[in-house]
Amino acid sequence: GQQVMQIPQYQHVQEGEDFTTYCNSSTTLSNIQWYKQRPGGHPVFLIQLVKSGEVKKQKRLTFQFGEAKKNSSLHITATQTTDVGTYFCAGPPGGAGSYQLTFGKGTKLSVIP
Amino acid sequence: NAGVTQTPKFQVLKTGQSMTLQCAQDMNHNSMYWYRQDPGMGLRLIYYSASEGTTDKGEVPNGYNVSRLNKREFSLRLESAAPSQTSVYFCASSEQGTYGYTFGSGTRLTVV
Numbered sequence: 001g002q003q004v005m006q007i008p009q010y011q012h013v014q015e016g017e018d019f020t021t022y023c024n025s026s027t028t029l030s031n032i033q034w035y036k037q038r039p040g041g042h043p044v045f046l047i048q049l050v051k052s053g054e055v056k057k058q059k060r061l062t063f064q065f066g067e068a069k070k071n072s073s074l075h076i077t078a079t080q081t082t083d084v085g086t087y088f089c090a091g092p093p094g095g096a097g098s099y100q101l102t103f104g105k106g107t108k109l110s111v112i113p
Numbered sequence: 114n115a116g117v118t119q120t121p122k123f124q125v126l127k128t129g130q131s132m133t134l135q136c137a138q139d140m141n142h143n144s145m146y147w148y149r150q151d152p153g154m155g156l157r158l159i160y161y162s163a164s165e166g167t168t169d170k171g172e173v174p175n176g177y178n179v180s181r182l183n184k185r186e187f188s189l190r191l192e193s194a195a196p197s198q199t200s201v202y203f204c205a206s207s208e209q210g211t212y213g214y215t216f217g218s219g220t221r222l223t224v225v
């Protein structure tokens with residue numbers, strides 16, 4: 001079945017440094033989504049990317065979808081303590097008509113003030 | 114809007130006991146899902162309901178049953194709890210298909 005892998009598993013950064021997490025799928029994805037989970041909280045939807053090569057920005061967060069639609073990245077510029085949490089990517093294993101999402105295991109971000 | 118509401122928030126069960134986790138959404142979403150989250154394992158799909166009246170198995174359905182009671186409510190039942198079912202359980206919903214899940218706040222279940 002489809003596998004969604006994320007690296008790194010953990011990342012510790014000084015406040016103000018940049019951060020990037022990478023997501024790779026074993027199959028081509030119709031779309032990819034990103035979620036953030038704060039410590040002790042629940043996952044919160046951030047964004048969906050659909051088109052090959054798509055780039056979207058949300059303030060200091062930049063999301064990219066690879067040309068082959070098998071990989072994606074999330075880049076945070078100048079991290080802040082409010083960025084602490086685990087970032088998950090997720091994609092539908094069955095293509096555009098799928099009703100399931102397969103989640104990566106996440107990248108846990110720690111920000112040292 | 115409350116979004117997705119899960120009850121209870123915490124539960125301790127003895128091995129062999131049964132219980133039902135409740136989930137309700139007020140966003141008129143068609144699809145609902147149950148995930149479990151374990152350290153180092155990420156989120157794994159237990160069951161889902163693409164629309165009212167339908168349910169399907171996900172990646173880890175063994176030991177669980179579900180009921181889509183109506184469009185709003187989707188419950189998860191553990192018939193005979195086992196220590197391996199100690200986990201955090203999240204219910205989620207989406208308007209259609211896989212776009213933009215809204216998650217509940219979770220149920221932290223411990224089976225002793």
